[in-house]
Amino acid sequence: MFLITLSPMRRDDTLAVSVAGDVLTLNGAALDLGALAPGESLPCDEIGCEWIASDIVRGEGGEIALTLILPHGAEATDARRFPQPVTVTADGPVALD
Numbered sequence: 001m002f003l004i005t006l007s008p009m010r011r012d013d014t015l016a017v018s019v020a021g022d023v024l025t026l027n028g029a030a031l032d033l034g035a036l037a038p039g040e041s042l043p044c045d046e047i048g049c050e051w052i053a054s055d056i057v058r059g060e061g062g063e064i065a066l067t068l069i070l071p072h073g074a075e076a077t078d079a080r081r082f083p084q085p086v087t088v089t090a091d092g093p094v095a096l097d
Helices: none
Strands: 002-010 017-020 023-026 029-032 056-058 064-072 086-088 092-094
Touching: 023 064
Parallel strands: 002 064
Antiparallel strands: 002 086, 017 023, 017 092, 023 029, 056 064
């Protein structure tokens, strides 16, 4: 399970997110988090991904928590500018809206 907090940012690009097991894919670039043991974290500055805005932490229950940058345009809705966290419990594309 992934627990994703979203940090909105005014940007003109887009972010596509999907999950397959412990693999998080951001705009086609896969990040395999399978080696991250419960209680461990991966520092943000060691990840090298412009979309990740926090350390990645695996909780004691196995859930993976992180913050992603959520791009939005100048005319974004309130829902896009003030997003709710996303809990991902199944493989596949992740809806960020």
